Amino acid sequence: MLRLLTLFLPTVIPSWRFFKTVAPSPRIEYRLIAGESLGGWQEDRPRPASLGVGQILCRMLWNPDWNEQLYLVSCSERLIEAPSQHSIDEINLRVARALPAGPGALQFRLVFLSRQGAQIVKLVEYESTPVSLASLQGASA
Amino acid sequence: MSVLDVLQKGLTAAQAMGLMQLLLSFAIAQQSLEHLARGDRMIYVPRLLLCVAMGLGFGGAWPVWGLWLVSLAMLWRYQGPYNGGSDKMTMLILSCLGLAHLAPTPFWQEMALSYLAVQLVLSYFVSGWVKVVNPEWQRGEALRDVFRFSAYPVSEGLRDLADRPRFLFVMGWAVILFELAFPLSLLDPVALKLALLCAAGFHFSNACFFGLNRFFWIWLCAYPALIWFQDRIFS
Structure with a gap:
């Protein structure tokens, strides 16, 4: 009950501090592991190079993929600020759902981008325990 | 009736609530359909049905409180907002609308709407x-960083805007000054309508650049409360 209250109160007494600072920004990278063979790290759902005006206008009404991506950004930030199994499960399930069915295990890591002087630096802040891809895809079906 | 007459017109509390419920039914239905594409039928099919009931004006306050309960379930399901500020605004509007319906006297109804405004x-x-x-x-560095490395730009091409510091400096200050000056628009009904039009344009550009489409629709839903508030307090 107390937990529900702590989730509810910020919605009716919001802080409205949008973009107060531009904090280090998370990216999710994943790799597939088959036995001893470790795949290379790949960015989850990379952005398109560009979007046309028509696509941008369509996204005003239909934007489920991007909104899920923003939710994953929230989960990544929460995982660093207040680690929880919920955030790990949400990232695992949603990354697995976007992948073709296959054997082996899925592992993800959180890379945070920030600016130091004129340089953009990448820092790996979290690496998950590998989980069977089939079981994740079964759970999200 | 001229455009100026329309811009000067206020809303009664009942009109504001009716208009908010209509806009809200569209905005929440849009969110729910996006979620349904991802599954979670247990939450989003009832949510969609409640939107239809609210949009058609069935059931008085019941659909509003039904949607409030579903929003609470969503907060639990995702352990916080799914879509940050837009989910917070959805819950805030539903809470204020629900309380306005429950209010025992017009005074408390006005308090609920005023809080939202x-x-x-x-x-x-x-x-x-x-x-x-x-x-x-x-x-002007912060807006450059938003485009340079934040998770928000919807395409890699948009990151090139980080190489136009003068443009982003001007845009950053335009946003800051608009946001700070916004409360002054309450002094005049026409100024408020024009400010809300600019604010809607601001949310629209955020939707185009950063994919924040849900913010655009949900912020529009709260505007009738502010139009009523301005008319009630300042006119």
Whole structure:
């Protein structure tokens, strides 16, 4: 009950501090592991190079993929600020759902981008325990 | 009736509530359909049905409170908002609308709507204030960083805007000054309507650049409360 209250109160007494600072920004990278063979790290759902005006206008009404991506950004930030199994499960399930069915295990890591002087630096802040891809895809079906 | 007459017109509390429920039914239905594409039928099919009931005006306050309960379930399901500020605004509007329906007297109904109106003004003013006191925003660096490395730009091509510092400096200050000046628009009904039009344009550009489409629709839903508030307090 107390937990529900702590989730509810910020919605009716919001802080409205949008973009107060531009904090280090998370990216999710994943790799597939088959036995001893470790795949290379790949960015989850990379952005398109560009979007046309028509696509941008369509996204005003239909934007489920991007909104899920923003939710994953929230989960990544929460995982660093207040680690929880919920955030790990949400990232695992949603990354697995976007992948073709296959054997082996899925592992993800959180890379945070920030600016130091004129340089953009990448820092790996979290690496998950590998989980069977089939079981994740079964759970999200 | 001229355009000026339309811009000067206020809303009664009942009109504001009716208009908010209509806009809200569209905005929440849009969110729910996006979620349904991902599954979670247990939450989003009832949510969609409640939107239809609210949009058609069935059931008085019941669909509003039904949607409030579903929003609470969503907070639990995702252990926080799914879509940040837009989910917070959805819950805030539903809470204020629900309380306005439950209010035993017109005074308490007006208090519930006034709270929403004040929060809407704060959503702009506080956002402007936290930026204007931040040296990174004052120098225009913060908006460059948003485009340079944040998770928000919807395409890699948009990151090139980070190489146009003068343009982003001007845009950053335009946003800050607009957000800080927004409360002044309450002094005049025409100024308020024009400010809301600019604010809608601001949310539209955020939707185009950063994919924040849900913010656009849900912020529009709260505007009738502010139009009523301005008419009630300042006219």
